[in-house]
């Protein structure tokens with residue numbers, strides 16, 4: 001077996017949305033940036049993502065928003081409720097003085113647009129699956145192909161492969177998210193619904209006149225829902241959600257995603273950092289995973305640009321980790337708390353849920369504070 005060695009200043013493992021956004025953000029850094037992406041072609045999976053207003057501003061700064069805006073549906077109102085319980089809350093874009101609370105976009109479209117833009121400014125290689133990486137001086141990445149192996153060394157190795165290292169802390173929620181596009185007898189406009197049911201949260205997000213569904217249920221129920229015929233699925237959804245959006249008439253192919261909270265070990269690594277889902281994977285209940293990933297990207301790119309000395313040294317990567325710790329912990333804790341409070345059928349917690357929703361409704365400053373944190377991150 002032959003081994004060829006090569007070097008790059010920054011090697012990004014994973015050219016998904018986070019890895020591609022980082023390559024774009026590093027465009028002005030005068031560094032040789034190499035992106036290694038396992039997929040040979042763009043993802044065709046339908047997964048609706050709610051981008052926060054803060055994420056939109058960042059994508060605009062990266063110059064990629066014009067390619068995305070036609071496919072993105074603005075959310076101007078969010079309606080939160082719980083099935084069979086009192087309490088509800090509504091949030092409007094005007095309350096935060098932003099044009100929209102967020103934007104719904106398909107993961108496949110977003111990934112493809114970012115990858116295409118990244119390929120204009122970096123050496124982006126598709127169909128290259130990394131088999132191993134090692135932190136150190138230098139950090140090393142290996143790719144194995146039939147009969148040959150290739151190795152790259154990097155001053156800064158960025159793991160953006162969506163799963164990270166083996167030493168992750170995992171909480172398995174014992175839940176799956178069923179995603180699909182749903183058609184209704186009334187066109188979806190600019191309202192998003194989040195409904196908490198004892199099985200888990202059910203989100204209906206407007207997506208170009210249709211509804212994007214993210215429905216959290218137990219794994220066996222997810223499998224059953226995916227196997228139902230379209231009419232049976234629409235009937236089950238109607239039963240769980242009610243008639244607030246109208247009558248569901250058709251549904252696309254469904255996918256099921258197992259849900260976990262995963263956080264990578266927090267000590268600094270030599271010449272290596274983890275970003276996006278590789279660093280932390282959140283439950284989608286609050287739609288924060290990619291928004292958090294973009295804040296990883298923004299902080300890392302700024303550090304590469306503003307602190308080029310000793311790039312990747314242990315002190316350098318420790319500074320990056322410290323800069324990200326508060327935002328990451330807050331979002332992981334907030335998301336985890338929401339799942340625990342809202343995904344069960346325990347009577348005192350049902351009352352607490354109602355109270356929380358009513359409080360949010362009657363205490364505008366608290367609601368505003370939470371909404372700003374979710375829209376802009378820790379500086380919101």
Ligand SMILES: Cc1cc2nc3c(=O)[nH]c(=O)nc-3n(C[C@H](O)[C@H](O)[C@H](O)COP(=O)(O)OP(=O)(O)OC[C@H]3O[C@@H](n4cnc5c(N)ncnc54)[C@H](O)[C@@H]3O)c2cc1C
Pocket residue numbers: 013014015016017018019036037038039047048049050051107128129130131160161162163177179214257275276277278284286287288289290291292293
């Ligand atoms: C049902 C659901 C709904 C969600 N809703 C929202 C939402 O509303 N808002 C939000 O902000 N977030 C949401 N998320 C989270 C969001 O999808 C993730 O945070 C986001 O995809 C993270 O991007 P990433 O690039 O870090 O990882 P990924 O999207 O997982 O991309 C990783 C990339 O690395 C590549 N890769 C993997 N292994 C290798 C390898 N060995 N070598 C080379 N390349 C490799 C993969 O092919 C992929 O392209 C949701 C998630 C789910 C499951």
